[in-house]
Amino acid sequence: MPRSVPGSSTAGQPGPRRDPVPAVLPVPSPGTTGASLLLNATFEPLCVVSSRRAIVLVLADKAVAVDSTADVVHAETVSLPVPVVVRLTRYVRVPYPSSVPLSRRAVFTRDGQTCVYCGGSATSIDHVVPRSRGGTHTWDNVVAACRRCNHTKADRSLAELGWSLPQAPRTPTGAAWRLLGHRTVDPRWREWLGMPESVSA
Ligand SMILES: [Zn+2]
Incomplete structure (x- = not known):
């Protein structure tokens, strides 16, 4: 059984946690949002996190990259592509808000x-x-x-x-809406969110 990873803090030795992720990430390529879609271990979409947060999760083995950009981030000992979709290695139970905020x-x-x-x-x-x-x-x-x-x-x-509506306006529902009611959507998230490939921009 491995004892501890070099650079990680150990029990009984409290101290500032070392963050292996550089403070400045590469400028996101065109078409990327600087954010990652976080999936549960079951591939169910959970939320959107910053690219930095996603990298921390991957480096801590709490998540694995499912899809990445062409941008590479150089951490202390490793280099890895900036993830746009990551999946937790362990299942978490998350309560969802019942409705999408109107914005x-x-x-x-x-x-x-x-x-x-x-x-x-x-x-x-x-x-x-x-x-x-x-x-x-x-x-x-x-x-x-x-x-x-x-x-x-x-x-x-x-x-x-004498005007009419094409359809009655409704409260949006579904995983995609719980997550993205007011966010820009990276096209690489769509397949995980059950969204159409292209909602006209
Ligand atoms: Zn009009």
Whole structure:
């Protein structure tokens, strides 16, 4: 049975834990986010962590890299590619929040960054039933809209304008949403999150 790894602290010898990861990581390549998707031992997505955190987990043998970037980080004794997806070596039980926080970015992501009324590029959030008429700031009353449609609609209802929605706005669900309601998605995470290959950007 191995005693201890050189450089690691041992029981009875408390002291500052040595961090083998350099303070400065390589600048992320274009298309990467500087973050890693953390999977449970069962491959279930858990959360998004910084690349630095992912490297610490890999170096501590608490996780293994599942997918990596072309960037290489040089730690104390080893060099390794910066991971974009890592999997825990031991299963952890994690309670999930029951609903996705409503945020501007989350609404944009749900609605594919497009205006629900005209299909143009979304730049604003619209309350389907205007707030001035008692509309709530909830997932089922908030949609992504372009500025022009938002301006045109103003305080009117869809019926008054003769407009309609392609589908009723809903609260997003599923693992991907629990994790990424308001984050940029690295394309290499998608297969693990059960997301379509390309949600229009
Ligand atoms: Zn529009």
